[in-house]
Amino acid sequence: MQKIYPNAEGALDGLLRDGMTLAAGGFGLCGIPERLIDAVVASGVKDLTIASNNAGIDNEGLGKLLRTRQVAKMISSYVGENKEFERQFLAGELEVEFCPQGTLAERMRAGGAGIPGFYTKTGVGTQVAEGKEVKAFDGEDYILERGIRADLSLIKGWKADESGNLMFRKTARNFNQPAATCGRICVAEVEEIVPVGSLDPDCIHLPSIYVNRLILGAPYDKKIEFRTVREREAA
Amino acid sequence: MPWDRNDMAARAAKELQDGYYVNLGIGIPTLVANNIPAGMTVTLQSENGMLGIGPFPYDDEVDPDLINAGKQTISELPQSSYFDSAQSFAMIRGGHIDLAVLGGMEVSENGDLANWMVPGKMIKGMGGAMDLVAGVKKIIVVMEHTSKSGDAKFIPACTLPLTGKNVVDMIITDLAVFHRPDHDSPFKLIELAPGLTRDEVRQKTSAQYVE
Numbered sequence: 001m002q003k004i005y006p007n008a009e010g011a012l013d014g015l016l017r018d019g020m021t022l023a024a025g026g027f028g029l030c031g032i033p034e035r036l037i038d039a040v041v042a043s044g045v046k047d048l049t050i051a052s053n054n055a056g057i058d059n060e061g062l063g064k065l066l067r068t069r070q071v072a073k074m075i076s077s078y079v080g081e082n083k084e085f086e087r088q089f090l091a092g093e094l095e096v097e098f099c100p101q102g103t104l105a106e107r108m109r110a111g112g113a114g115i116p117g118f119y120t121k122t123g124v125g126t127q128v129a130e131g132k133e134v135k136a137f138d139g140e141d142y143i144l145e146r147g148i149r150a151d152l153s154l155i156k157g158w159k160a161d162e163s164g165n166l167m168f169r170k171t172a173r174n175f176n177q178p179a180a181t182c183g184r185i186c187v188a189e190v191e192e193i194v195p196v197g198s199l200d201p202d203c204i205h206l207p208s209i210y211v212n213r214l215i216l217g218a219p220y221d222k223k224i225e226f227r228t229v230r231e232r233e234a235a
Numbered sequence: 236m237p238w239d240r241n242d243m244a245a246r247a248a249k250e251l252q253d254g255y256y257v258n259l260g261i262g263i264p265t266l267v268a269n270n271i272p273a274g275m276t277v278t279l280q281s282e283n284g285m286l287g288i289g290p291f292p293y294d295d296e297v298d299p300d301l302i303n304a305g306k307q308t309i310s311e312l313p314q315s316s317y318f319d320s321a322q323s324f325a326m327i328r329g330g331h332i333d334l335a336v337l338g339g340m341e342v343s344e345n346g347d348l349a350n351w352m353v354p355g356k357m358i359k360g361m362g363g364a365m366d367l368v369a370g371v372k373k374i375i376v377v378m379e380h381t382s383k384s385g386d387a388k389f390i391p392a393c394t395l396p397l398t399g400k401n402v403v404d405m406i407i408t409d410l411a412v413f414h415r416p417d418h419d420s421p422f423k424l425i426e427l428a429p430g431l432t433r434d435e436v437r438q439k440t441s442a443q444y445v446e
Contacts, residue, residue: 027283027284027302027306027320028302029299029306030283030306053320076360077360077361077362077363078359078360078361078362079358079359079360080359080360086357089357098358098360098361100361100362100363100364100365100366101282101361101363101366102282102320102323102324102327102363102365102366102370103324103365103366105319105321105323105324106324106328109321120369121369121370122328122365122366122369123369124369124399125347125397125400125401126396126398126399126400127397128361128365158300168319170298170300170301170311170317171281171283171285171301171302171303171317172300173318173319174283174284174319175319175320176319177320178319178321205319222299222300223299224297225306225307226302226305226306226308227297227307227308228291228307228308228309229291229292229293229294229308230291230292230293232293232294
């Protein structure tokens, strides 16, 4: 079983179709599967529903798929910093389901764990609760949220071994872990692929069972949204 | 004289306790990090997946893989840990975070908070705010006492879409501090900015509270 593909286009071969649902990892531009997004753009597949915490920014990340009008619906918690998104949303060309960030993460986790729905107190008494079942547990109200099962997950990792065991780096883990588990197929791009046996089994963040296809995406030129620094004190 | 942004953050910092795990929102709440009392151990959580937020990095240590929930570059501490978003919100929703400090557009007298959208304006989304107010043990809202047009923001009932219902424990404005011991009690005015009178605060507040 060979999971490693030569490039993003090859790794997505046969997996894309119009109207499908994607789950994508990343928070802002941190840990986004940029090679795979570029390949989805190039494929021309359209009417996509995408579950992703953010929607990229203009011309970066999922913003590229918005620019080419390949997205019909976003399921996201925060979509600021994106003018084209704003334009399509206000013009009614793009459907958006706003989902609280923790609920979105749990919907992915639950979907991947075979849990079709769960109760949460997040959003009780707000617009988010509209149309959802409310149930009281121990005197407190909770709303029913659905797990997300995506047709395809696109994630970005740091290091993987050839079997697909994968590690993330710092805050680039974010939604990549839950997104990976909720897809019927998961394609991962990483910065380094190492031989089996090179990674400590106790330090695997995402076991290989969740990674169906793998590409080496390096070299990366990682973007920073807000570069904030402090001055070095004089010695 | 009303409190400025730093004064408000410093006042919120007085609510910190040794050993607390804390989530700070964007804006004035972020300034609370500069006011942690010396000798006190407070661990800051970033909902994108980190415990133990360090200071902004030096210019040559900036790492695109290391950002806070406001997408700013940060640094790590020796005791920091990283985790995924589901784990991050499990600790938020599960009541493991002691305190969250958030900004607000409106707070109602029964503790409802509105801080995520204004109808008719571009909606950016609620991010993690709804999860934080639903799950964190204590919620402090830091906001200007009145809007730019002079309208009260601590009001009888929120006019904007809610972030959470009956979730706020303390309100710190540029004029005063209101607190309630539990979610069944009314807010009580417990502190005034220097030179402010109870009457002035009353005039600029439409919510009912006790003095």
